[in-house]
Every structure is written in C-alpha cells, then in structure tokens.
Amino acid sequence: xxxxxxxxxxxxxxxxxxxxxxxxxxxxxxxxxxxxxxxxxxxxxxxxxxxxxxxxxxxxxxxxxxxxxxxxxxxxxxxxxxxxxxxxxxxxxxxxxxxxxxxxxxxxxxxxxxxxxxxxxxxxxxxxxxxxxxxxxxxxxxxxxxxxxxxxxxxxxxxxxxxxxxxxxxxxxxxxxxxxxxxxxxxxxxxxxxxxxxxxxxxxxxxxxxxxxxxxxxxxxxxxxxxxxxxxxxxxxxxxxxxxxxxxxxxxxxxxxxxxxxxxxx
Numbered sequence: 001x002x003x004x005x006x007x008x009x010x011x012x013x014x015x016x017x018x019x020x021x022x023x024x025x026x027x028x029x030x031x032x033x034x035x036x037x038x039x040x041x042x043x044x045x046x047x048x049x050x051x052x053x054x055x056x057x058x059x060x061x062x063x064x065x066x067x068x069x070x071x072x073x074x075x076x077x078x079x080x081x082x083x084x085x086x087x088x089x090x091x092x093x094x095x096x097x098x099x100x101x102x103x104x105x106x107x108x109x110x111x112x113x114x115x116x117x118x119x120x121x122x123x124x125x126x127x128x129x130x131x132x133x134x135x136x137x138x139x140x141x142x143x144x145x146x147x148x149x150x151x152x153x154x155x156x157x158x159x160x161x162x163x164x165x166x167x168x169x170x171x172x173x174x175x176x177x178x179x180x181x182x183x184x185x186x187x188x189x190x191x192x193x194x195x196x197x198x199x200x201x202x203x204x205x206x207x208x209x210x211x212x213x214x215x216x217x218x219x220x221x222x223x224x225x226x227x228x229x230x231x232x233x234x235x236x237x238x239x240x241x242x243x244x245x246x247x248x249x250x251x252x253x254x255x256x257x258x259x260x261x262x263x264x265x266x
Contacts, residue, residue: 020187
C-alpha cells in the first residue's frame with residue numbers, strides 16, 4: 001500500500017499494520033476442554049466417540065479427557081483440528097481446500113498410519129455457505145469430519161487458540177490488503193497455510209511462521225507434511241509456533257503507540 005500510494009499519488013505514508021486484539025491469545029488446556037464440551041452439545045464432531053460406553057469418561061471430548069486424578073489432558077488418539085474462517089463469498093474458493101483434503105483422504109485410505117484423522121472446522125456466515133455445505137455432504141470422507149458453525153465472539157478466538165493448523169483462502173483483488181483472519185490466528189500462535197497473492201509475504205513468512213501455497217496440490221502436500229507423526233511429533237508446527245511468539249507480543253495498542261501516535265502529537 002505504501003509503495004502504491006507513492007507511485008500513484010506521490011504520497012508519503014507510514015505503514016500501521018493490523019495487530020490482533022487482546023482476546024486472540026493462547027488459552028489453557030482447561031479452557032480448551034470447557035470449550036470442546038460446550039461445542040459438543042451442538043456439534044457432534046466435538047463429542048467423544050466413547051460417549052455412552054459403560055465405564056468411559058463422560059467428561060471426555062474428541063480432543064481432551066480427564067486423567068485418573070481428574071486433570072485435563074490431550075487424548076493420545078485425538079484427531080488434528082484444522083480451522084478456517086470465511087464470509088462464504090466468491091473471494092474465497094473453498095473447493096481448493098476440499099480437493100486438498102480429498103488427497104489427504106486418499107492417502108489415509110491407502111493405509112498411511114503416520115497421519116491423524118482430521119476435523120475441519122470452517123466458521124462464518126455468507127451467501128455460498130449452503131453451496132459448499134452441500135458439496136461437503138456429497139463427499140465420501142471416512143477420515144475427515146467437517147463442521148461449519150457460527151461461533152460467538154467469545155468462542156471464536158478460543159477455538160482458534162485450540163486448533164492445530166489454520167488455512168486461509170483469502171485472495172486480495174487489489175493485492176494491497178492483508179487477511180485479518182491470519183492476524184487473529186497468529187495472535188493465538190496458530191500456524192497458517194495461506195494462498196499466495198502479491199503482498200501476503202508482509203504477513204506470512206514462508207517456512208518461518210507458516211506456509212504459502214499456489215493451488216490445491218501444494219496445500220495437500222503442506223497439510224500432510226505438517227501433520228505427519230501428529231500428535232506424537234509435529235516439529236514444523238512447533239517451530240512455527242515458537243517463531244510466532246514475537247508477533248504475539250505486539251498488540252494493536254502497542255503498534256498504534258509506536259507507529260501512529262507521534263503523528264497526532266505534531
């Protein structure tokens with residue numbers, strides 16, 4: 001944007017990047033467990049597959065359970081939680097994600113045991129939601145479950161903070177704006193696979209805090225590589241999370257004070 005303004009209007013500008021609100025933070029395992037329990041009452045994908053079995057933990061979710069001492073812990077057999085958010089418009093082509101996940105499903109059906117099952121949550125409202133929901137219903141997935149909830153303003157950041165991997169399909173028609181959903185995900189320390197467009201590198205640093213893809217084939221490969229060995233090992237995801245700590249440390253208020261405030265004092 002700064003370069004565009006200079007080239008088009010000979011305007012001098014200082015860039016004030018969007019930063020995550022304070023609500024987009026890491027949360028505790030207890031908070032994750034409470035969220036999954038709450039969501040399981042409305043969305044079955046969050047429920048434990050052991051529900052109703054005699055002697056099983058009635059407090060368990062598909063991701064979390066209680067230890068014998070009553071402490072919350074992550075399940076060793078848990079699926080990976082992949083999340084995306086959208087306004088369900090033509091600006092985001094979710095067939096790219098679905099085709100990438102069909103490749104994931106195909107690898108799983110061939111007997112791959114290094115990859116986890118997946119739960120894919122796509123949040124938001126919009127005109128194409130039913131179109132893509134119907135597309136999902138017509139797919140024959142055995143190793144991937146889907147949920148397309150509309151979450152409260154309180155639960156949305158908590159679910160992002162509980163996820164293992166984010167996917168962004170936002171493409172900028174102007175090539176000048178950055179996806180706020182990625183800012184929010186990074187605020188929660190969540191690594192992201194994002195589709196390429198001109199200025200994306202100002203936010204998503206390929207192989208540093210996430211990955212950038214061009215098409216469904218690249219996305220399929222990235223998801224498989226990142227989740228190989230999950231949940232026992234996920235070295236690249238942990239590397240990206242570690243690299244996001246600096247991003248997480250600077251919030252909107254600090255960014256405003258450091259970048260913009262001095263201009264209003266002149």
